[in-house]
Amino acid sequence: MITDAMFSIPRSDGGDFVSITFDGTVLQVPAGITVAAALLVGGVRDFRASIVGAVPRAPYCMMGVCFECLVEIDGVPARQSCLIPVSDGMVVRRQIGAAHLDDLSFGDEP
Numbered sequence: 001m002i003t004d005a006m007f008s009i010p011r012s013d014g015g016d017f018v019s020i021t022f023d024g025t026v027l028q029v030p031a032g033i034t035v036a037a038a039l040l041v042g043g044v045r046d047f048r049a050s051i052v053g054a055v056p057r058a059p060y061c062m063m064g065v066c067f068e069c070l071v072e073i074d075g076v077p078a079r080q081s082c083l084i085p086v087s088d089g090m091v092v093r094r095q096i097g098a099a100h101l102d103d104l105s106f107g108d109e110p
């Protein structure tokens, strides 16, 4: 769900912006901020649905501790959006329930 922005980042500094997509909606966000910050600035309040009960969840700690901010980023599920900086063209999707282990990528592991 995207709502009116509660958070904002001053745009008077002339800094660079990047485009990201959240569930099909394109957001112009400042470069260098995290995905979680970008989504909050973009008005997103519902980052994922909990495993039990499909309750809407959103970031809480913003420092990698609570795991409430999990989203799918560029096809990889269960990413902590508060720890990952935005990049131009990034595709972010709401995570519904648990990520399937088959969908997880661990780099070059066999």
Ligand code: FES
Pocket: 036, 058, 059, 060, 061, 062, 063, 064, 065, 066, 067, 068, 069, 070, 080, 081, 082, 083
């Ligand atoms: S908001 Fe707590 S881990 Fe990301």
